[in-house]
Amino acid sequence: MTEAIAYDVVVLGAGPVGENVADRARAGGLSVAVVESELVGGECSYWACMPSKALLRPVIARADARRVPGLRQAVQGPLDAQAVLDHRDSYTSHWKDDGQVRWVESIGADLYRGHGRLAGPRTVTVTADDGTVTTLTARHAVTVCTGTRAALPDVPGLAEVKPWTSRDATSSGTVPDRLIVVGGGVVATEMATAWQALGSRVTVLVRGDGLLGRMEPFAGELVADALREAGADIRTGVSVKAVERSGGIVTATLDDGSAVEAEEILFATGRAPRTDDIGLETVGLEPGSWLPVDDSLRVEGHDWLYAxxxxxxxxxxxHQGKYQARIAGAAITARAQGVPLLETDRWGAHSATADHAAVPQVVFTDPEAASAGLTLAEAEAAGHRVRAVDQDIANVAGAGLYADGYTGKARMIVDLDREILLGVTFVGPGVGELIHSATIAIAGEVPIDRLWHAVPAYPTVSEVWLRLLEAYRG
Incomplete structure (x- = not known):
């Protein structure tokens, strides 16, 4: 039995979230151990944010170029799919984590490779590939930064078919002739956009009545229109009842009695927490569960455990996980230093308030869909007295310069009692770069009268802010 190695903080998971917790704790003078069972850098670096955007960037750039007079003729051919895949591979460092390991070492944290599990309060065991077990103890905090995995539905034949999940969709080295995408959320729409442009014939199967159901309805409508124009077949109100693979072909049988065939099928139907085998039962928590936390990211009922x-x-x-990591790192450091009263009030240094009020998101489809804060439905459900203000982005001079036939829409949700913004949604080419201004306005609770004096540069697409404010003021 080897003696336990003590640290101030033990971090389970070396993705962007775990890395940021480690960085903030080290900056506060605490000793840190980081435990990782796969690649240092996590899902985002190898199977999510980076590879997906590397796949999508050429798609969006070509679409934008085709809307510019004098340039569209030069980009009429198909994408070089192999070049795009090679570019993707370079952004994942060819699924090698040497650079990320060097970064962990550079901040002075110790990396332990292997499967980490809680073994009681403040204790973590790490089982390496060779079976060696190392025991770590935490003087101040253990942080669970293990992320999520794809959640697959209970569909007959699914295990035998070996469907794509988000990992396969972002890392495939070949372009399937046909691809079925099951789901209507962010992963589904982004991967449908990418693989349709790379040469697949894509069929999207959506159980609900539209795409991007957690955004304003017009977002999903505009993205669906563009996908159909690109050649994708989008079917709403359908469910997959069974799947089978024969001779390299997947057949999906739907609840309406029809069937769809393809070389591959992607299930993008949700995420599940990777907490099923990290020893939660040893500290009185349910394995496989989401972990409820307070605004300093401390797990309810556990003064040493953070999620x-x-x-x-x-x-x-x-980006929200990294934000939480900065908050958690500051809170852990303050508590370790004996600070008697943390700043956990609204917008305090130790409070992840933005998770409630100002979450931004960009969906990198064509057109892009970007939002911050609440939708109209969410604001009304929360009991706010609000007004939605809509504008056609095509009416802005900068939009016409950005692209011929620019199609897009903007909406802001105004709290009528406080005259501040609760939410903003933009849909259109290039709008991802607009959303931070909305995030600042929401997080800063900038009064509408003050926003009137934030003059957008002419002629840019950001002039849509002026049009929204003019419409509100009347």
Whole structure:
């Protein structure tokens, strides 16, 4: 039995969230151990954010170029799919984590490779590939930063078919002739956009009545229109009842009695927490569960245990997880230093308030869909007295310069009692770069009268802010 190795903080998971917790704790003078069972850098670096955007960037750039007079004629041919895949591979460092390992070492944290499990309060065991077990103890905190995995539905034949999940969709080295995408959310729409442009004939199967159901309805409508124009077949209100693979062909049988065939099928039907085998039962928690936390990211009922990023189910987005990590790192450091009263009030240094009020998101489809804060339905459900203000982005001079036939829409949700913004949604080419201004306005609770004096540069697409404010003021 080897003696336990003590650290101030033990971090389970070396993705962007775990890395940021480690970085903040080290900056506060605490000793840190980081435990990782796969690649250092996590889902985002190898199977999510980076590879997906590397696949999508050529798609969006070509679409934008085709809308510019004098340029569209030069980009009429198909994408070089192999070049796009090679570009993707370079962004994942060919699924090698040497650079990320060097970064962990550079901040002074110790990396332990292997499967980490809680073994009681403040204790973590790490089982390496060769079976060696190392025991770590935490003086101040253990942070669960283990992220999520694809959640697959209970569909007959699914295990035998070996469907794509998000990992396969972002890492495939070949372009299937046909691809079925099951789901209507972010992963489904982005991967449908990418693989349709790379040469697949894509069929999207959506159980609900439209795409991007957690955004304003017009977002999904505009994205669906564009996917259909690109050649994708989108079917709403259908469910997959069974799947089978024969001779390299997958057949999906639908609840309406029809069937769809393809070389591959992607299930993008949700995420589940990777907390099923990390020893939660040893500290009185349910294995496989989401971990409820307070605004300092401390797990309810455990003064030493933190859940940061996807595992707490507050906002399944890399940037929000990194934000939470900065908050958690500051809170852990303050508590370790004996600070008697943390700043956990609204917008305090130790409070992840933005998770409730100002979460931004960009869907990198063509057109892009970007939002921050609440939708109209969410604001009304929360009991706010609100007004939605809509504008056609095509009416902005900068939009016409950006692209011929620019199609897009903007909406802001105004709290009528406080005259501040609760939410903003943009849909259109290039709008992803607009959303941070909305995030600032929401997080800063900038009064409408003050926003009137934030003059957008002419002629840019951001002039849509002026049009929204003019419409509100009348």
């Amino acid at each position: 940061v990023g996807d595992s707490n189910h507050r906002a399944l987005l890399t």
